[in-house]
Structure formats: structure tokens, C-alpha cells
Amino acid sequence: MSDALKHECGIALVRLLKPLEYYKEKYGSAFYGIQKMYLMMEKQHNRGQDGAGFASIKLDVDPGQRYISRVRSNHAQPIQDVFAQINDRINEELGAHPEYADDVAAQKANIPYIGELFLGHVRYGTFGKNSIESVHPFLRQSNWMHRNLILAGNFNMTNVKELFENLVELGQHPKEMADTVTVMEKIGHFLDKEVMQLYQDCKGEGYSKREASPVIADRLDIAKILARSAKNLDGGYAMAGLLGHGDAFVFRDPAGIRPAYFYQDDEVVVVASERPVIQTVFNVPFESVQEIEPGNALIIKKSGKVSMEQILEPTVKKACSFERIYFSRGSDAEIYQERKNLGKLILPAVLKSIDSDTDNTVFSYIPNTAETSFYGLVEAAQDFLNQRKNNYILENRNTLTAETLQELLAVKIRTEKVAIKDAKLRTFITEDSSRDDLVAHVYDVTYGVIKPTDNLVIIDDSIVRGTTLKMSIIKMMDRLKPKRIVIVSSAPQIRYPDCYGIDMAKLEGLVAFRAALALLKERNLYHIVDEVYTKCKAQENYLDADVVNYVTAIYDQFTPEEISDKIAEMLSSPEINAEVKIIFQKVEDLHIACPKNLGDWYFTGDYPTPGGNRVVNRAFMNFYEGKDARAY
Numbered sequence: 001m002s003d004a005l006k007h008e009c010g011i012a013l014v015r016l017l018k019p020l021e022y023y024k025e026k027y028g029s030a031f032y033g034i035q036k037m038y039l040m041m042e043k044q045h046n047r048g049q050d051g052a053g054f055a056s057i058k059l060d061v062d063p064g065q066r067y068i069s070r071v072r073s074n075h076a077q078p079i080q081d082v083f084a085q086i087n088d089r090i091n092e093e094l095g096a097h098p099e100y101a102d103d104v105a106a107q108k109a110n111i112p113y114i115g116e117l118f119l120g121h122v123r124y125g126t127f128g129k130n131s132i133e134s135v136h137p138f139l140r141q142s143n144w145m146h147r148n149l150i151l152a153g154n155f156n157m158t159n160v161k162e163l164f165e166n167l168v169e170l171g172q173h174p175k176e177m178a179d180t181v182t183v184m185e186k187i188g189h190f191l192d193k194e195v196m197q198l199y200q201d202c203k204g205e206g207y208s209k210r211e212a213s214p215v216i217a218d219r220l221d222i223a224k225i226l227a228r229s230a231k232n233l234d235g236g237y238a239m240a241g242l243l244g245h246g247d248a249f250v251f252r253d254p255a256g257i258r259p260a261y262f263y264q265d266d267e268v269v270v271v272a273s274e275r276p277v278i279q280t281v282f283n284v285p286f287e288s289v290q291e292i293e294p295g296n297a298l299i300i301k302k303s304g305k306v307s308m309e310q311i312l313e314p315t316v317k318k319a320c321s322f323e324r325i326y327f328s329r330g331s332d333a334e335i336y337q338e339r340k341n342l343g344k345l346i347l348p349a350v351l352k353s354i355d356s357d358t359d360n361t362v363f364s365y366i367p368n369t370a371e372t373s374f375y376g377l378v379e380a381a382q383d384f385l386n387q388r389k390n391n392y393i394l395e396n397r398n399t400l401t402a403e404t405l406q407e408l409l410a411v412k413i414r415t416e417k418v419a420i421k422d423a424k425l426r427t428f429i430t431e432d433s434s435r436d437d438l439v440a441h442v443y444d445v446t447y448g449v450i451k452p453t454d455n456l457v458i459i460d461d462s463i464v465r466g467t468t469l470k471m472s473i474i475k476m477m478d479r480l481k482p483k484r485i486v487i488v489s490s491a492p493q494i495r496y497p498d499c500y501g502i503d504m505a506k507l508e509g510l511v512a513f514r515a516a517l518a519l520l521k522e523r524n525l526y527h528i529v530d531e532v533y534t535k536c537k538a539q540e541n542y543l544d545a546d547v548v549n550y551v552t553a554i555y556d557q558f559t560p561e562e563i564s565d566k567i568a569e570m571l572s573s574p575e576i577n578a579e580v581k582i583i584f585q586k587v588e589d590l591h592i593a594c595p596k597n598l599g600d601w602y603f604t605g606d607y608p609t610p611g612g613n614r615v616v617n618r619a620f621m622n623f624y625e626g627k628d629a630r631a632y
């Protein structure tokens with residue numbers, strides 16, 4: 001994506017099912033779990049670079065011994081920083097105590113971070129700021145082992161404010177309004193309740209307080225706690241939690257908006273936000289990694305018992321399609337094919353834009369995430385060309401000479417690496433004066449491969465704000481003096497805000513929205529903007545279930561092509577000599593390419609939870625009232 005879009009988070013959970021000695025013997029180190037966590041987090045760095053955090057739990061320790069460790073960082077390279085801290089500390093201890101080297105029991109007793117249960121997180125915030133306090137995992141401490149709660153999630157709730165109010169209604173006094181704290185305190189509240197209940201039961205059965213503690217831990221019904229806590233949640237989430245004594249869970253929203261995958265054998269249980277992370281780090285095949293089903297929680301009891309339990313009734317599955325288009329790594333077997341299909345399916349529109357003149361067209365892509373859809377586009381273009389050659393040969397088979405046949409077969413689809421991101425330049429971009437010129441050079445171009453008679457087709461994953469296209473890419477492409485620049489977006493037009501984990505909560509930032517406004521103005525239809533506002537305003541105090549997305553009226557007046565053409569016009573400027581065209585994927589084709597991820601609210605306004613309609617209304621009102629704020 002040429003626009004920097006802050007998005008996503010990644011979770012990583014590992015539970016070692018065997019005693020630590022086993023890993024020392026088999027893999028040469030009792031720090032096996034930490035090493036795996038490092039890899040799992042690094043392999044998800046694409047999901048978040050605002051911050052990273054790690055927590056670990058040692059099972060079965062004696063009172064007085066530390067059993068929970070946590071490190072968080074919001075430094076420039078947060079994952080590196082977290083593991084540098086962990087490494088330093090471990091090496092310090094091992095250096096000071098050479099006798100620990102082969103003594104796993106001593107390592108576990110004396111060195112932090114080593115343990116049997118781990119939770120990691122990489123963050124791009126969608127709520128609050130990027131302070132260290134906002135970095136996951138969050139920790140709710142207690143002197144009772146089983147009441148310690150550690151939480152990390154890839155999530156965004158549309159109703160955090162309401163959830164926060166609920167806590168206050170319960171008499172609580174949360175010390176901050178971070179969304180993760182709110183969710184954690186909610187789970188914490190029901191955890192406390194469950195513990196109380198179990199304690200009463202134990203008491204009735206004649207257990208002493210001390211005896212009751214492990215019995216409570218054993219009997220804790222995680223599914224019940226989660227079901228109570230999740231009742232009013234409205235959002236997209238994959239929430240991972242650990243309890244101090246060693247239970248763990250990962251719980252996914254009922255529409256399956258946010259992703260969560262797991263793997264299990266007799267040594268480990270592993271959860272991550274992306275499948276290939278688990279495949280690579282544990283060297284296991286595609287089929288052995290499964291999805292946590294929507295509305296379900298994977299529950300790992302301290303005993304090692306693993307179960308999948310339904311927490312909430314699943315709704316229609318609307319897994320986020322942006323995961324497939326852009327966020328998740330394309331190394332996933334399915335995602336790789338899906339991205340290629342996105343490229344393939346858009347070829348007809350591309351051919352139309354270049355009058356099928358493939359001889360005078362160079363195909364390229366904007367690095368790096370669009371590379372896979374580029375391969376798909378080019379394969380489809382090759383098929384098209386072959387078909388054309390076929391037809392020609394069949395039609396002219398009587399007159400064809402060896403030379404013309406050779407000439408014909410030599411014709412190829414022209415592909416070049418035209419745009420190269422010059423990442424280093426970004427750090428200079430500070431001052432406002434001459435900023436535009438600097439920004440223009442964020443992308444470098446390859447000279448000498450484009451002729452003035454050529455079309456230049458560039459595929460990108462998606463176009464959000466269009467700023468980089470306007471300020472840099474199109475300007476730099478124009479220096480190559482093509483006849484026409486065709487920008488191809490493998491995603492449809494982004495028309496509506498996200499409220500489920502992508503930090504895209506403002507309408508006026510979206511180039512499609514600005515284009516629609518411009519068209520409304522041009523055609524003297526701007527009164528529709530006022531009408532939409534009035535309708536949104538009237539719904540302000542409605543229950544979420546009753547709110548309708550009226551913002552669709554802004555787009556309803558126009559065909560997608562009209563909006564695309566307007567976007568092209570807005571991204572071009574008088575000094576650009578080439579004709580600029582923009583093509584977006586059709587929503588129907590997106591669904592054909594990515595059939596398992598039908599969540600498309602940012603393209604269609606079709607939100608999978610009632611809170612989504614409230615958010616899009618709020619976003620519109622924020623725009624209309626000139627408020628620069630997130631809409632949830």
C-alpha cells in the first residue's frame with residue numbers, strides 16, 4: 001500500500017505441555033518457549049510496530065517466588081528491544097551463576113521469563129496514544145494466583161465508552177480509559193465473581209482457604225467467565241488471556257472479523273494471528289493449523305487440557321478482507337493465491353483502460369505487498385496475449401511464414417520494476433518548506449524503460465488517502481514520460497471508516513469520500529450532505545440495533561467509475577503530462593478472489609455489528625462538524 005495505513009495487531013501465545021527438562025533434552029534449551037515466541041513475534045512484525053510486549057508464567061511455583069514476568073516496549077524497534085531486554089537479563093543471570101547452565105530447576109527458580117506459558121503482542125494502536133501504558137499485554141494483579149489476569153488482543157470495540165460506563169456503574173474506578181483496560185477489567189470482574197462462587201462451594205465442601213485455592217483454579221470455568229464478559233462487546237476481536245496459575249484462552253468475535261489460528265501437538269499449543277507464522281516457526285504443514293471459529297474460545301487449562309468452546313452464538317462470518325488484500329503476509333498458501341486472483345480479475349478493466357494495446361504497455365507494481373497481485377495480473381495478461389496469438393495464427397495459417405511466426409511468438413507482456421521505494425529519504429521529511437519535493441522523491445523510478453507511446457500500468461494493493469500517489473508516485477512516473485498512467489487498486493474503493501482494528505476512523509481522509517463530495521458539489525447535489533447529516537443527527541441517541549447507515553447516500557448518486565474518474569482527476573495536477581486513470585477492484589470480484597473473507601464494510605458500508613452503523617454515522621457527523629476525532 002502506498003499510503004501508510006496504521007493497522008492491526010498480532011498476538012502470539014505458546015503453552016509448553018511438557019516439563020521444561022523435556023525441551024532442554026530434546027531441543028538443547030529450557031528457553032525453547034522464549035525462542036519460539038521471539039520468532040512468532042518477528043514473523044508478525046508486519047502487524048504492528050508501535051509497540052511490542054511479552055509476558056510469561058511459570059507453573060507450580062512456591063509462595064514467595066515470582067511467577068509472572070512482563071516486558072513492553074514502544075521504542076523504534078520494539079520487538080528487538082523487548083527481546084534484547086529479555087536476553088540481557090537471562091545472560092546476566094547465567095553469567096553470574098554458571099552452575100545454572102545445565103540445571104533446569106535452578107533456571108526456572110531463579111531466572112525471569114523462563115516458564116511454560118507465554119503471551120506476546122505487536123501493536124498498531126487504534127485507540128488512545130502510543131504511550132508505553134498502551135502497549136499490551138496488560139496486567140491485572142492480585143495476591144491470589146488465579147485472579148491475576150494478563151491480556152493482549154488484536155481488537156477494536158465500537159462501544160468502549162459504553163463498556164467503560166458499565167464498569168463505573170458497577171462501582172469500579174478504572175484508572176485509565178484505554179480500551180484494553182476496559183475489556184480486561186470486564187473479564188476481571190467476572191473472574192472475581194466466579195472465584196467467589198467457587199470459594200463458597202469449596203467452603204461448603206469443607207476445604208480450608210488454603211486448600212481451596214488450587215481447587216478453585218482447577219474448577220474455573222473460563223468459558224463461563226468469557227460468556228458473561230462478552231455479552232455487551234461490539235467489535236472485532238481476537239483476545240488472548242492468561243491467568244496467573246496457568247490457564248489460558250484466545251477468544252474470537254462472533255463474526256470472525258479478526259483472525260486467530262492455532263496448532264496443537266503433545267508438546268505445545270500455539271496461537272497466532274496468521275497461519276504461516278505457526279507453520280514456519282514450528283515447521284508444521286498447512287492442514288495442521290486451524291482457525292479458532294468465530295464466537296469460540298480456545299481454552300487451555302493449566303492441566304494441559306485443551307478445548308474449543310462456543311462463547312457467543314456466531315453471526316454471519318465477515319472476516320476482514322483487508323487481511324487478505326494487504327495486512328497478513330502473502331506467504332500463506334491461500335492468501336498468495338487470493339492475491340494473484342485479485343490481479344487476474346482486474347485485467348479486463350485494465351485492458352479496457354489501455355485499449356487492449358499490450359504492445360505499448362509496461363506493467364509494474366508499487367513495492368512490496370502488491371507484488372503478488374502483480375504476478376496475477378501479468379499471468380492473466382499473458383493468457384490474453386496468447387489467446388490473441390492463437391487467433392492470429394489460426395486465421396492466417398495459410399499465409400504465415402516462419403519469420404512472421406517467429407516475430408509473433410517473440411511478442412511478450414512487458415514488465416519492469418519501475419517504482420522503488422527509497423525508504424531512507426523518509427527520515428528527512430520534517431520541514432514544511434520544500435517538503436513536497438522531498439516527498440516526491442520517496443519513490444525512485446527506473447529511467448529508460450518507458451517510451452513516450454507507452455501506457456504505464458502500476459498495481460497497488462489499495463488506495464486510502466491517495467496522498468503518496470499524488471505527492472510522489474504519479475509525479476515520479478510522469479518523469480518517465482509515458483502517454484498514460486493507469487493506477488490499479490487490487491482493493492475496491494475505500495468509502496467508509498473501519499472500527500474493528502484498522503486505524504481508519506475518519507471519513508474525510510478517504511479519497512473516495514472526497515471524490516464523492518466533489519461530484520456532489522459539481523452537480524449541485526451538495527444538499528444531500530446536509531440531508532445525510534440531519535438523518536445521522538436524528539439517530540444520535542438510538543439504540544445501536546436501530547441505527548441505519550445513511551452515509552451510503554453520499555455515494556449512491558454515482559457509479560463506481562464516476563468516482564474513480566474523479567479520484568484520478570484529483571490525484572493528477574496541471575503539471576502532469578500523462579493522462580491519469582484509476583481502476584479499482586469490483587466488490588464482487590474481491591469476493592470471488594477472497595471467498596473466505598467476506599468482510600467488506602470499508603468498501604460497502606455493510607457493517608457486521610450494530611455498532612458499526614453508529615460509528616459511520618458518528619464519522620460523518622465529525623466530518624460535518626469539523627471535528628478531528630476517531631468515531632468510536
Ligand SMILES: NC(=O)CC[C@H](N)C(=O)O
Binds near residue numbers: 125154156157
Ligand atoms: N490494532 C489493534 O488490534 C489495536 C488493539 C487495541 N485497540 C489498541 O489500540 O491497543
